[in-house]
Amino acid sequence: MTAKDLGARGNTGIVFRNGVMDFNADVLLGFAQQGGMAPGALMQAFRRIRNGSPASWASVFTDLARRFEASAAAAEDHSATQVAHRAALAMLDPRTGEAREANAGMGRAFRRYLRAAGILLEHRPIPFRSRLLPAYATRSIGSADRLVLVIGGGDTYVEDLWFFGARALVEAGWPVVMVDLPGQGFTPDQGLYFGPSTLEAIAAVLDDLHARGFAGEVVMLGWSGGGILTTKYASAARPEDRIAALVASAPAHDARAMFERALPGVLRRNPDSRLLRVLLSVVRCDPVLDASLSKYDWQFGPAGLMGTLDAVGESVRTDPSLLDLPVLALVGADESEESARQAETVVDAVRPAHPSSRVVTFPAWTGAAAHCQIGNIPLAMREVLGWLDETLRGGIACDWTPWLAARRGARAFWG
């Protein structure tokens, strides 16, 4: 196993030899389809970064975030500022003041973007055990008939979820809620870690929505680790949650198996801690992987990643036979076979009762073959919107025909 194998997730290997950096580069280029930093600004930044050096990466993007923020005059500039801060966060030690500043700057820029672009999402953190989960929701969400709850993974921040589906949903007229669960985003800074509370927080989010008057159906949209969390939650949801459908890239019922299959064969056959320590010592020779693992340690709390992963993995294991809702699975052809296998298992379990359930696999030429379809998320979201239309008969919460008609009408105005 090379360091690149560990960090790479179906990314293309064009920009950086280092797998983690290269995946991050492909994520940022993917965001450019929907705003964020322009392709030319990203390529210029990549040119200034030393391959394999997290410090070089972080300093280039921190510098850019300051420049974008200082000269921001329009929505696009705020979106670029958000993404530059976000890029810096990917390689900063999250326990430092620099990281806190980047996180604050990212949120500030996203809120300025929403205002400048006239998008009716509001920043509304959700109380959870005397802390606040960072969250954004469509204004007046309480009166919506249906909504999509967007949940990210181990590497996302709540503001990222704008690019992971929220934007496409908002443009199609769907009310949305975006939230960081314990362990996600910058929540470890508040003492919130991946663990049992991560799942419990989903119930708290739904309770908060109900307290605001929401009484409609909920579609869960989970990305990366969010695919594991939403699959588990959907299998044990309370009747009042009214979970109408699950969309995940990708749904997964066995997080431990996913992790174990990612390890080299020798470790799978001899999973003792001595070998794992040797592996980790190898990994820690790669400063980028080391920074990533150190960030994961922070997200898993005082016992760290290795001390917690087994227990957390076990707590989110799902019995697929308990799932009773339509499921759409999004899978990239360049992702691990284990990911595709688990998506199939989940979909096979629900398809008899919910025949619209299916696995959509994106081949390389579509650009959506990497983890979370990061090279073409809009394509994945077209599948999602079409499937929701087909699956949730009776219409979505908002008929978006008037919106399209208004656009066409406006275009006709000068015709």
Added chain:
Amino acid sequence: MTAKDLGARGNTGIVFRNGVMDFNADVLLGFAQQGGMAPGALMQAFRRIRNGSPASWASVFTDLARRFEASAAAAEDHSATQVAHRAALAMLDPRTGEAREANAGMGRAFRRYLRAAGILLEHRPIPFRSRLLPAYATRSIGSADRLVLVIGGGDTYVEDLWFFGARALVEAGWPVVMVDLPGQGFTPDQGLYFGPSTLEAIAAVLDDLHARGFAGEVVMLGWSGGGILTTKYASAARPEDRIAALVASAPAHDARAMFERALPGVLRRNPDSRLLRVLLSVVRCDPVLDASLSKYDWQFGPAGLMGTLDAVGESVRTDPSLLDLPVLALVGADESEESARQAETVVDAVRPAHPSSRVVTFPAWTGAAAHCQIGNIPLAMREVLGWLDETLRGGIACDWTPWLAARRGARAFWG
């Protein structure tokens, strides 16, 4: 002078060592901000291309164009098809059936895109000396008060002009006309070459608009070589042309100087044909540059590039003192100094009488520092739209407030 120096135009050098290929890669990534092929699809394509091999580049994109076209279901797919054909065209021998097919496929895909996206541009070739100039115009253009005429350069095809400003203009409510002049796009296939007829065709385009009832003001927007052509035309326009403003990336008054400054010092001091032949023999060892030069030869007609360039360069030389209109110059900080110098000269000449005239220089961190701002064209177009608003007092042809209000209203619909 290395081959890379000759082909590179402020591109970032990340994707290909070959300068021409790398510039083309950055162009395609830039298009992804506005549609076209998704970043992930482009990166997957780049991974399959052998650096420096035009055949490899052309076959990868031809294959992709077929796949996109065969599975196209929405506007986005047609845009990807258009761009894949376009990418193939950049490295195909334009005298072949493959190139003709790619050109036809590109136009077909763009028209499908316009229909599917509900954009009110129509394909309306413009008669010129018993041939037809490929052109697109806002429907009912004859009744518009003002319009923007978008002119590309030596490497653009009329459908590309959608990404070079037309899209941003249409979204802002501006009527537009996009056209390939003789020598541009695929017009050499009809026997139309760069030369005196290139400028004469601009008058023919305007006459055609007047014949359709248009009696308004015209803004000229020129890119690359189009900056030279529009500067020249604006200096000698007829009163009935009503040219109200010139925007160019970048305006240029002396094409020969631009070409000569791009040559190495030894040639500038000894511009005899023997040295030029030696230079060309070196260039032709790079198959990508060879393909580019062979394409330029085709565009300049039977006498080829070298036999015609001096005369053509002379015919578009502009006396800046003849310019009497506001000028906005867009310049990338990574472009040649000569380009920046000529833009300053043009703007200096008109600024006393037209004080809103200015040069906007985009530094590297904006992503718009390359030739034609290809890494962040939307940023350049924000400058253009703001400047047109400021310069053409009395409002633009269409007040686009209703369009924005309609968008906001639609967003509020589900709020």
